[in-house]
Amino acid sequence: MPRFYFDHNATTPVSPAVLEVLVPALLEVYGNASSIHQHGQIAKQKLEIARRQVAESLGADAKDLVFVSGGTEADNLAILGTVRASRAAKKHVVTTAIEHPAVLNPCRQLEREGVDVSYIRVGSDGVVDPAEIRRALRPETMFISVMHANNELGTVQPVKEIAAIAQEAGALFHSDGVQAAGKIPVDVKALGVDLYSISGHKLYSPKGIGALYVKHGTSLGPIQFGGRHERERRPGTENVPGAVALGQAAALAAEDLAEESLRLAALRNRLEAGILDRLPECGVNGRRTARTPNTTNIFFDGLEGEAMVISLDLKGFAVSSGSACSSGAVEPSHVLLAIGLPRERARASLRFSLGHSNTEEQVDALIDAVAESAAHLRKLSPTYTASV
C-alpha cells in the first residue's frame, strides 16, 4: 500500500540534499571540535560553516547562535537560562496559552521556583492580541515568550509588535520559531527578538539538532553543566554532523522558500477547498490568513478525530489529531481548547501539514480518503445521526 505523509509539522524526513552532506560528515568529520589536532580543527571548521549557514538563514550574526539538541532544549535554555540568571527579587514572565509544551512546561517549572507567570488567552482566530500582552505587563515583568507560528493552526503571531512592547517594557523577548523557520521568512533582527528557537527535524534535517539565537549581550546562563562548549552556554561535545545537516537544511530552505511556500499554499488551499466542498459540517479552525503555507486544521463535527486518524492511517495517509500522551493515546489539543473550541470540536479536529513530498495527486487522493472515512464514520455515529 502506498503511504502518503501529511504530518510535516510533527517531523520531516531528511531530504536527499541534506543526506548528501550528512553522510560524509558522519563518516569523515569525527574529530572532537574542541580538540587541538587537525581532526578537531576540521570538525570545528565544519561546525562554524554550519553556524554561519544557520545564522544567515535567520538574519543573525553567527556568534549569536548556540547549537542545541532540538526545539525543546532551545526553548528550555531560552527560558530557564535567562530567567534564572536574573537576580531580581520579583520576577514575572508573560507567555500564551497556545505555546508548545516545550515553552509551557519550563514556565510551569519557573512557577514552582517562585516566578509569577501569566498565560495570555487567545481568541478563536488563533492569534495573540498584542494589547493583551501589554495589559499583562507588570513592573517586574522580565521575560516574554510568544511563538512565531503555531504548530496546530499555522497562525503567524504578531511577533514584531510584541517584541517592540517587550523592549519598551525592558523585558527579554523569546520567540519559539520551530514551526516558522523554513516555512515563512525569518529575520531575527527585523523582528527584534532577543531569543529565537529552531529545530532541525522540522526542516528536513535529522532529529537531535536545533539552535537558539541569543542576541549579543543577552544575559544567559547554562541549564546543564559540563565543559566550556558553545561559549559556556551549552556544554557537551558538539554534534558536528547534526550541525552540518542543519546548516545545509537552513540554507536550502531559505533558497527554496519563495517558490516552495507558493506551491505548498496552493496544495493546502486545494486540500481545504476539496474537503469543505465535499463534506458538510466541517470548517477551518483559526484564522485562514497569515498562516504558514503548509498547515490547515479542520474540524469535522460529530466525528472523532482519533477515529479519523486511525481510519486514514489504515488507508495509507498520515495526519494528526491533538497531542499524544505518554501511552500514545490522543488528548484533545490544548491549542484548540485554548482558542475556545468546545472539547467535542477539539476532539473532532484534524491537522494536515504538507511538505516537500506532497503532490496534487496525493492531495486529491487524501480528499477522497477523508470524504470516505468521514462518511463511513458519520453513518455509524449516534451523536451525528441525532444532530441531523
Added chain:
Amino acid sequence: MSGGVDSSVVAGMLHRAGHRVVGLTMQLWNQRRLPELTPSTGPTGRCCSLDDVYDARFVAQQLGIPYYVINFEDRFEEQVVKPFVEEYLAGRTPIPCTLCNNFIKFDQFLEMAAGVGAETIATGHYARIGQDEETGRHQLRTSVDRAKDQTYFLFGLKQEQLAHTQFPLGGFTKPQVRELARELGLPVAEKPDSQEICFVPNGDYAAFIDGYFREQGIGPNETQGEIVDSDGQVLGEHAGVHHFTVGQRRGLRIAAREPLYVISTEPASQRVIVGSNDDLLRARMTVKEVNWISIEPIAAPVRAHVRIRNKHQPAPAVISPTADPARVDVHFDEPQRAVTPGQGAVFYSGELVLGGGWIE
C-alpha cells in the same frame, strides 16, 4: 489489547488464521490521578499502565499488525467511574466491569472499531457466542474453562453487538491459552493474570472512592453515619456507606455476642443496618433492566439457574415476568445469602446464558 496474555493470544490466533487484524488498546484511566492510592512500586500492573501499553504494542509489533491506543478516558469517567461511585452512594454494590462492557467496550469501542473499518471486534473474554440455527438468534454460552467464565459480566450484550463480536478464547482453558501464547512466541506468555477491577488499586474500592471524594472536594464528614440494628438501635459509627456491602462482616468494629453482618445500607440516612447471618437470607428478588440474550423475552414463568455474584454457584429458581417488560421476579428454590442490590443477576440454562439484569 490490554497487554495481557488473553487478548494477545486472540490477536495472534486471528492473525495466524489470515485475518486482517488491527490492535486497539483503550486508555481508560489516567494513572497520575489519585497518586496516594498507588503502591510505592509505581503504577504498574493496573489498567492503562504504561507497562501494559508497552506489552500490547510489543505484541502487535511482533505480529506485524497496525496498533493504536485510543483515548476513552472521558467516556470511562462518565459511563463507568461516576456511576460506580454513585451506585455505592445509593446503597448498592455496582459492577464496573459490566458497566464498561455495556457502555464502553461493546458500545462506543465497537462503534469506533466499525468506524475505522473493522467488521468485527474480538476480545479475550472467556465466553462463547453461537447462533440458534432455526431462529438465527445470537446466543451466549459459558466458556469451556468454568473457573475463568466471564459471562456474569456480559449479560447486557444485545443481538446487534453479538453479531459483530468474537470471543475466540471461549473454547479454551486458561492453561491452553498460555500454551498457545508460548507456541505463538508471544512475549507475554508468562505474564500473571490481571485483577478484576482494573482502575482500582489492590481491589480496595472504598479507598478509591475516598480518594475520588477528596479529588472532588467532598469531606469525610459528609459521608459518615451510624451503624444500627434492625430495631434502629445505634451500635456504632462508620466513615461512609461505600465502605460496606451486603453480607460483609469485617470492618464493623462492634463487639457483639454473635457475629454481625451488613444486611443493607440506607443512603438517605447514611445508616448501615446490621444483623445475624440468618437475616441475610432471601428467597425472592426483583431484577430490573433485564436483557434477554439467548431467548426471546419470556411471557410465562421459566425455570433457570440464577447467579447473583461472579463467584456464586448459580441457584435454581423460577423467573416470572411482571407488568413491566424490563423487570422480572425471581423466586429461589432455597433462600440465598446476601442478595445485593446493584449486583447483576444472570440467568442460565445449562451453559446457555438466557439473559440477566440488575438486582433491585
